[in-house]
Amino acid sequence: MKINTETKLIGLIGYPLGHSFSPLMQNAAFERYLLNKIYIPIEVSPENLETVVKGISKMNFDGFNVTIPYKIDIIKYLDEIDEYAKCIGAVNTVSIKNGVLKGYNTDGIGFLKSYKQNTGTKIEGKKVFVLGSGGASRAVSMTLALDKADKIYICNRTYEKALALSNDINEKVGECSVAVPFFHEDMKTAIDDSDILINTTNVGMFPNIDFSPIDKDLLNEKLTVCDVVYNPKKTKLLQEAEEIGCETVFGLSMLLYQGAEAFEIWTEKKAPVDLMLKILEDGLKEN
Structure with missing residues (x-):
């Protein structure tokens, strides 16, 4: 895939992020559909969370995932919350459309x-x-x-x-x-x-x-x-x-299905679950 001015970014916000396999899984799914998107880890310290989220909202992002320890704190920086996520009181997936940050929960x-x-x-x-x-x-x-x-x-x-x-x-x-x-x-x-x-x-x-x-x-x-x-x-x-x-x-199965739900929120396409699972399993073997 060529990276250019049309490339859309999707991030993973958390701290620390050394353990995450989500970039491997999501990038493989984007490639399957030949989507001009890249999934990147964004390690953020607590004092910088608000600044980073505000910056992302002004950049070429389609959305981001949220992991430990920000799934609850992230809510106060979003414009809208899905009713299901509102009931849960935590967000792990955010979509950005026309500058509006909307929170979901796929966990x-x-x-x-x-x-x-x-x-x-x-x-x-x-x-x-x-x-x-x-x-x-x-x-x-x-x-x-x-x-x-x-x-x-x-x-x-x-x-x-x-x-x-x-x-x-x-x-x-x-x-x-x-x-x-x-x-x-x-x-x-x-x-x-x-x-x-x-x-x-x-x-x-x-x-x-x-x-x-x-x-x-x-x-x-x-x-x-x-x-x-x-x-x-x-x-x-x-x-x-x-x-x-x-x-x-195993937790790998939950990671797979929550990631598949997030993929569908960002792309409105059916997630390639079999491919995503293979990538996760291969990543664990190499770890």
């Missing part, structure tokens, strides 16, 4: 597609234990509630953050969420009552691959254990879950 949809594709089962009626209360957790947890999960336990090291998210779910969707203190016995009681456990934190992400967000003895063989961390493909949490007989769902 929740990405997780849901990943879960259903890998397990062949529905969320409806299930009890779910969610680790974390940041932007990814908001997207996943709110989507679980909208998809009629029976109960959603939210657990975070800072209990007040778990409580705030749990209350938000109950107010917006219905009484289905409970905040859980980050203490062994409280967590064990909730996990023993759950069908699914989801890690939405970045614990276990490369290069800190020897860490798990919870102790192995909190797991039990009846759980389906999911991790949003995709690098490494099999985190320590998932390794330990498999050792005791749990069904597991």
Whole structure:
């Protein structure tokens, strides 16, 4: 592809960004359709977030993704928010049309597609234990509630953050969420009552691959254990879950489907999912 004055940019805003495979996946998808677009990482320190977003709005950008730690903070710098993203309270995808920045959230949809594709089962009626209360957790947890999960336990090291998210779910969707203190016995009681456990934190992400967000003895063989961390493909949490007989769902699948949704927002074309998956898997092998 020739880069010229007509080339449209799409970025990834976060800090840090050394772990991201999104540029590989999205650029391959653009090339498949011969689109004159380039996806670039934009590592932004917190004090510069507003300045960078304002600059992007005046440049040749079609949009950008947002990752840790800005999925909530980004909202105050946008012109419009999609109703689904507004309900979630977090944004991971932004489109720019005629200078208007509109926020979306594809994380929740990405997780849901990943879960259903890998397990062949529905969320409806299930009890779910969610680790974390940041932007990814908001997207996943709110989507679980909208998809009629029976109960959603939210657990975070800072209990007040778990409580705030749990209350938000109950107010917006219905009484289905409970905040859980980050203490062994409280967590064990909730996990023993759950069908699914989801890690939405970045614990276990490369290069800190020897860490798990919870102790192995909190797991039990009846759980389906999911991790949003995709690098490494099999985190320590998932390794330990498999050792005791749990069904597991890798984070790479969620990355794929949330990225495919974002691609379709920017291009209004069907995402080449098979190609995007191959690129992600190849990238992990080389990492």
